[in-house]
Structure formats: C-alpha cells, structure tokens
Amino acid sequence: MHDKFVCDELLKHISEYVDGTLREDLCVQLEEHIHSCHNCEIVLNTLKKTIDLYQGTSDMERSLPDDVRSRLFARLDLDDFIEKS
Amino acid sequence: MSEIQTNKETFSIEALQAGDRAEFARMMDHFSTPIYRLGLKILGNEQDAEDILQETFIKAYRSIENFEGRSALSTWLYRIATNEALMLLRKRKPALDLVLEDDDEGDIEPHEIVDWCCLPEEEMLSTESRIFLEKAVQELSPSLQLVFLMRDVERLSIKETAQILEISESAVKVSLMRARLRLREELNHYFGVKLDIRKVRNA
Numbered sequence: 001m002h003d004k005f006v007c008d009e010l011l012k013h014i015s016e017y018v019d020g021t022l023r024e025d026l027c028v029q030l031e032e033h034i035h036s037c038h039n040c041e042i043v044l045n046t047l048k049k050t051i052d053l054y055q056g057t058s059d060m061e062r063s064l065p066d067d068v069r070s071r072l073f074a075r076l077d078l079d080d081f082i083e084k085s
Numbered sequence: 086m087s088e089i090q091t092n093k094e095t096f097s098i099e100a101l102q103a104g105d106r107a108e109f110a111r112m113m114d115h116f117s118t119p120i121y122r123l124g125l126k127i128l129g130n131e132q133d134a135e136d137i138l139q140e141t142f143i144k145a146y147r148s149i150e151n152f153e154g155r156s157a158l159s160t161w162l163y164r165i166a167t168n169e170a171l172m173l174l175r176k177r178k179p180a181l182d183l184v185l186e187d188d189d190e191g192d193i194e195p196h197e198i199v200d201w202c203c204l205p206e207e208e209m210l211s212t213e214s215r216i217f218l219e220k221a222v223q224e225l226s227p228s229l230q231l232v233f234l235m236r237d238v239e240r241l242s243i244k245e246t247a248q249i250l251e252i253s254e255s256a257v258k259v260s261l262m263r264a265r266l267r268l269r270e271e272l273n274h275y276f277g278v279k280l281d282i283r284k285v286r287n288a
Contacts, residue, residue: 011194042198045200050265054233072138075143076142078110
C-alpha cells in the first residue's frame with residue numbers, strides 16, 4: 001500500500017490532469033506516482049472511462065423530437081418557419 | 086476538449102434584435118436540441134424538458150433587445166435555460182439546497198479499487214447501464230450536476246460554464262472534480278457487481 005498522503009494529493013489533481021490543464025511539474029509527479037501505484041492507476045483509468053461513457057451516451061442521443069419542435073415553433077408563433085429545417 | 090459545436094454558427098444579433106422572425110427561427114433550430122437535452126438530464130422527464138425549452142425561447146424572444154453581447158449568445162441562452170430548470174427543480178424538490186457554490190457534502194475518496202475498464206463496451210453501453218448513468222447524474226446535488234452536464238456532457242469550456250452559472254472558474258473546477266469522482270464511485274459499485282457476475286459465470 002502506498003503513502004495515503006500521496007494518493008490523496010493525486011486525487012486533488014486528477015480531474016485537471018484528465019482535462020490536460022494541470023501544471024507541467026504536477027503532471028510529471030502524478031505520472032511518476034501512477035507508474036508505481038496500481039490503485040491510483042485504476043482510479044485514473046476508471047475516471048477517464050466514466051467521462052468517456054457519459055460523452056459516448058450523449059453523442060448517441062437523437063436530436064429534438066419532431067413533435068416537440070413543432071409545439072415549440074407554434075408556441076412562439078413561428079409556425080410559418082416549421083418547414084425550414 | 087473541443088468547444089461546443091454551437092459556437093461555430095453565427096447569428097446576426099442586429100437582425101434578432103430588430104425582430105427578424107426567420108433569424109430567430111434559425112437560432113431556435115440551432116440551440117433547441119442542446120437546451121432540451123439539458124432540461125431532460127436535469128429534471129429527468131420529457132414534459133419538464135419541453136416546458137424549459139419553451140420558456141427559454143419565450144424569455145429569449147422577449148428580452149433579446151436587452152442582450153448586450155458581453156457573453157456569447159449560447160451562454161446567454163444556456164443561462165436562461167439553467168434558471169428555468171432550477172426554478173422547476175425548486176418546485177419539484179422544495180427541500181433542495183440550490184446554492185451553486187461551496188458544495189462540500191459527502192466524501193469522494195475511492196472506497197474500493199475495482200478495475201472495471203475491461204468490461205465489454207456493449208455491457209457498459211446497454212440500455213440498463215445508460216439508465217443507471219442518467220440516474221446517477223440526477224442524484225448529484227444541483228451544483229455538481231450542472232457543472233458536470235455542461236462540461237462533460239455538453240462539452241462547454243470551463244470559462245463558458247462559469248459564465249452560465251455565474252460562478253468562478255475555480256469553483257467550476259472544484260465542482261467538476263467532485264462530480265466526476267462521485268460518479269466514478271457510483272459506476273464502481275455498479276460495474277463492480279457486473280464484473281463479479283461475469284467472474285462467477287466464467288469460473
């Protein structure tokens with residue numbers, strides 16, 4: 001088991017690391033730690049996967065249903081533009 | 086991370102403010118899908134999402150002349166939509182605390198280390214799993230939920246998310262970190278069980 005302090009430190013930066021916005025020196029520290037701490041490696045990978053899954057499901061989503069769109073245009077008195085999609 | 090696609094489209098603010106209905110219709114077509122989706126994810130049902138969608142554009146139509154262009158049009162629309170969603174959320178769950186900063190409840194430390202990344206894609210993206218993913222987001226506190234939806238689902242930038250929610254960029258980062266770690270923990274339990282089932286089956 002690794003130093004819990006180090007693992008907790010990692011947790012604080014993990015989100016920015018995933019976004020690619022973490023300061024470079026911290027990135028290096030984090031990557032060094034990950035190499036030697038299997039648990040943190042799993043936390044990092046499952047965090048990335050979590051974000052991927054949410055982005056994946058959102059990409060698969062359909063666009064606005066036609067009936068919802070029609071009612072929106074009608075509500076705004078813009079029925080005459082419904083055809084132009 | 087990429088900027089949201091909607092930023093690429095431009096609309097004539099002058100035309101919108103002059104009451105150009107065709108331009109408004111074009112703008113509505115452009116933004117209605119992400120706004121409907123956001124409402125759907127926050128409130129969790131289609132009727133509320135539709136109400137949010139309609140109210141957002143009614144308010145936008147009425148107040149477009151006051152739009153000063155200090156933020157992007159998309160930011161302005163998202164802000165209206167978010168306020169509508171929060172109002173509805175207050176109605177639905179009156180006990181909810183809707184403070185958008187200083188969210189510090191619950192711990193986010195990993196409790197158990199399970200590597201579920203190896204589960205097959207079709208299992209992680211099954212209808213059942215997707216329902217679980219959506220439910221997990223709805224159970225986050227509104228401050229975490231909104232930041233997560235804007236950043237990781239709608240893929241808005243930190244800056245735009247901060248502008249929409251009228252909080253600081255550092256507050257966005259903290260909420261995003263908490264939301265992500267909390268969701269990771271939820272998925273850990275959920276997919277951990279799936280992993281156990283597979284192991285038993287394959288034993």
